[in-house]
Amino acid sequence: MIYFDNAATTFPKPESVVSEVSKCLAEYCGNPGRGSHALSMRASEAVYSARESVCALFNGYSPDRCIFTLNTTYALNISLKAAVSKGCRVLISDLEHNSVYRQVEKLKAEGIADYDVFGTYSGDREKIINDVKRKIKFNTKVLICQIASNICGVTMPVEEIGKLCRKNLIVFIADAAQYAGIREIDVKRMNIDALCFPAHKGLYGPQGAGGILLSDAFSENAPTLIEGGSGSDSLNPLMPESYPDRYEAGTCATPALAGLMQGIKFVRNIGYGNISEHEREMTSMTVDALLSDRRFEVYCPMKNCGIVLFNVKGIDPVSVGRELDARGICVRSGFHCAPLAHRTLGTGNSGAVRVSFGIFNYRDEVRKMLDALYYILK
């Protein structure tokens, strides 16, 4: 099998991740923060180590400002709902995933907050910044956007956006679903107030965990999304004010977090530079081949990332995906939970085929996929 759907989730996982998850389940999977016995404390220490690893990787403010969630969508929901207030405006990009787009639509429908959209202009950084400046209004309170698109190679000028947000007292929520683990993120230098990330994509951890790194822009009484047991301050009928407990109701995914820590070690050992160069090589090979053949249409053909979005002219993307699957090649076809982004790229009616690379892909696999595409065209 050839796996080219790493933007959805990376596969396979490093052996160190698999063995740590297994070890956790077999040896130390007590309920963290829910008891004084040795097994609970050992699980708590594992979760805390994961917080330290995440904080160090992204230069976070403090391990107790690292909130663990089920996934990036939960992280984005917690962050946005904590940051908005009645009557404010939210600024998003035109490439957002439904994890942001559906939230702002709901906030608008409920009369809580309206939103504006800034253009991404195929990644032209100057145009993006100018449009962000244009779209900031007197009551814009939150800017929430992906750092890298989940359907094409566009990345945001994060540092410049962060500076603008800081200057205008806007809370900056960054969706790092497609960026964390691929390139460096420094939340302090980039002025990111809430960095939302998954364990299971570029950090090569298991599914079932994600998180947020918060700055002190989020006060201790910011609204919560979910209430429940936190293992602390239990006589208080309200969620505790202290982080991370305020946003961690219910048992966290200890095995996934144990795996995440190993995933982070894996990424650090290989190095951002090697990972992004490896993905760039696969992307470059694919983009060059598809652009040289008029039977394909490639959208935002950038080579500096691990994603290629294309269509085969005259064949719907779902059929292309199905044909590739029949040949043992996993890609993702359709709208990728990002209808707003597809509208921006001109694929809002049909969707497209997305190929996304990871560290375990090789040039031979790209050649096999290209051969399969040429065969489908016959």
Next chain:
Amino acid sequence: MCLISFKTLTAALRAVSVLKSAGIDSQAVNIDPNLTKRGCSYGVQLSCYDADDAVSVLTKKRVQFGEVFGK
């Protein structure tokens, strides 16, 4: 033994990590809920000999803590 209370287990574990870096051995523990009147609570257990230094380190590193018991 002395005990320093914290609002969360994460804060207690962070304290253990910070104190270890400063050469002070300690251990995160659950503490008697009656001590804090807040229900399930956490603390860091350490030698009373190190307690003053520990408080100084935690303050310097901005690790928020509650009361110091046993001094």
